[in-house]
Amino acid sequence: MPARVDIAGERSARPAGLLGVRELRPAAVLAAFLVAVLIGVGIGFATADRGTGGVTITGRGALAPELTPTLRIAPWDAVRQPGRAHQMRVDDEPDPVALRLALSWTVADQIRAAGNRTVTAAAVTVPQGMFFGAIEGADAAQDQYWAIGRIQVAGVANPPADPHVWRRIGTGPWTIVRNGPNACTAIPAALIQEWKGQPAPCSG
Structure with missing residues (x-):
């Protein structure tokens, strides 16, 4: 007669951290995405053309x-x-x-x-x-x-x-x-x- 496999025991024997990693991975990806968005917004704000007081500036920061x-x-x-x-x-x-x-x-x-x-x-x-x-x-x-x-x-x-x-x-x-x-x-x-x-x- 084949040996019985204790399914419940096998599940309980899995490393506790493995399930945690699988559950946390989507959260980590979302957090990384939000950080990237914030960095992009910061760069955009720093480089945006907010007006030059009537003096045209080129992309290299030199006077036109x-x-x-x-x-x-x-x-x-x-x-x-x-x-x-x-x-x-x-x-x-x-x-x-x-x-x-x-x-x-x-x-x-x-x-x-x-x-x-x-x-x-x-x-x-x-x-x-x-x-x-x-x-x-x-x-x-x-x-x-x-x-x-x-x-x-x-x-x-x-x-x-x-x-x-x-x-x-x-x-x-x-x-x-x-x-x-x-x-x-x-x-x-x-x-x-x-x-x-x-x-x-x-x-x-």
């Missing part, structure tokens, strides 16, 4: 080249007088189109920061009549370039108010200093004097 067009060598570079103002011509710059495009980029950035994410620099025009000048610094890195003008934005019902005052320090990016009815109060007095009064864009 569109905001920093090439400058010509300043005519006053050999003999400097910090604080002296100069009237300048856009057409004398190495790339006048790139200069205007840089200003358009700043306006597009401003509009996107306000919530309209579809606007591009191509939709922004800085019409003729813009004033362009400079204030000498102690060296080229401290030279200040100023532009005063008005804008047109295609497809935007309520664009930022005119006039616009832009500034660039040395080889840094063009930025909007101020825009709207009181924008021209930001223009340095030395430039106002050089221009013989408020530039035309300030009065509409």
Whole structure:
């Protein structure tokens, strides 16, 4: 007669930890999944584009080249007088189109920061009549370039108010200093004097 197998005894003889491992394995997988999700959320938050205050940043953290067009060598570079103002011509710059495009980029950035994410620099025009000048610094890195003008934005019902005052320090990016009815109060007095009064864009 075949030997009887004690099934109950066999079950009870299994290592107690084996069942625990089988029961805990799904929980461990779930915990690992949740940790991975939390890590992903943290990385996403750290690298998310939360706005750059009107200055476009590339994926490598560098300033967008569109905001920093090439400058010509300043005519006053050999003999400097910090604080002296100069009237300048856009057409004398190495790339006048790139200069205007840089200003358009700043306006597009401003509009996107306000919530309209579809606007591009191509939709922004800085019409003729813009004033362009400079204030000498102690060296080229401290030279200040100023532009005063008005804008047109295609497809935007309520664009930022005119006039616009832009500034660039040395080889840094063009930025909007101020825009709207009181924008021209930001223009340095030395430039106002050089221009013989408020530039035309300030009065509409």
